[in-house]
Amino acid sequence: MSPEPAPPPxxxxxxxxxxxxxxxxxxxxxxxxxxxxxxxxxxxxxxxxGERVLYASGTGNSGHYYVDRDGSIxxxxxxxxxxxxxxxxxxxxxGIELVxxxxxxxxxxxxxxxxxxxxxxxQIDALVALLRWLTAEFPNLRRIAGHEDLxxxxxxxxxxxxxxxxxxxxxxxxxxxxxxxxxVGLERVERREE
Numbered sequence: 001m002s003p004e005p006a007p008p009p010x011x012x013x014x015x016x017x018x019x020x021x022x023x024x025x026x027x028x029x030x031x032x033x034x035x036x037x038x039x040x041x042x043x044x045x046x047x048x049x050g051e052r053v054l055y056a057s058g059t060g061n062s063g064h065y066y067v068d069r070d071g072s073i074x075x076x077x078x079x080x081x082x083x084x085x086x087x088x089x090x091x092x093x094x095g096i097e098l099v100x101x102x103x104x105x106x107x108x109x110x111x112x113x114x115x116x117x118x119x120x121x122x123q124i125d126a127l128v129a130l131l132r133w134l135t136a137e138f139p140n141l142r143r144i145a146g147h148e149d150l151x152x153x154x155x156x157x158x159x160x161x162x163x164x165x166x167x168x169x170x171x172x173x174x175x176x177x178x179x180x181x182x183x184v185g186l187e188r189v190e191r192r193e194e
Contacts, residue, residue: 009129011065011073016050018059022081025091030079031140032093032189033131034086036063036147037115037170039102043068046099050076059084063095065130071122073130079138086150094134094141098123102170110157110165115172124176131184144181145189146171152191 038046043066050062061084066074077083085095098119106112135141147170157163181188 008133009073009126011075011130014047014074014076015078016060016062016076018051018053019077019081021058022077022083024080025082027080027138028140029092030094030138032089032143032145033134033141033186034063034089034093034095034145034147034150035127035171035175036085036095036097037100037102037172037175038066038097039100039104039107039170041101041104043074043099046097047076055084061085063097065094066097066099067123067126067130068099069120069123071120071126073126079134086147089145089150094138096127096130098127098171098175100171100174102172106158108155108158108165108167110160110163113165113169115169115174118174119171119176124180128180128183131180131186135184135186142187143189144184144186146175146177148172149189149191 040046052060054060062076063085064077064079064083079094082090083095101117102115103112147168151168153167154164155167157165
């Protein structure tokens with residue numbers, strides 16, 4: 001059962017310089033939201049990463065929305081444009097990044113795979129408000145996944161070529177899935193193995 005539609009939460013529009021270069025899309029195609037964590041220490045560094053040009057198109061990797069630890073919400077990319085946030089799922093999904101250190105700065109070091117920073121209540125409350133509003137704005141948005149659910153690729157560990165680690169683990173074990181799912185009424189996509 002869907003929750004009651006909510007008014008839009010306060011969202012600070014902070015478009016990436018490349019936003020206009022991202023491919024436009026019809027918003028009825030949006031049926032999935034992917035939850036990420038930045039795996040960076042703060043919003044400023046996440047912004048810096050989002051501004052990096054990685055593709056010939058002049059664009060890079062970024063989510064649509066970023067939720068800081070204090071609950072502030074920032075829109076880096078208009079939902080009517082395809083952001084690069086989850087391989088194979090970008091055309092039909094929205095990406096929401098939660099500021100959290102994750103495995104920073106040793107993302108692929110086999111000795112540093114713990115993700116033990118909790119998500120503050122203010123951040124989760126803001127995420128829930130954003131998700132409730134997005135489900136009202138995009139009627140086909142009915143499913144939710146963690147980045148780790150959709151990208152299960154194992155890669156060579158940076159510290160030991162004989163070991164493999166998960167390429168993506170976000171939002172990680174500290175993310176309160178049960179609470180978020182109970183509060184937003186979206187269906188979680190089952191983890192798929194590649």
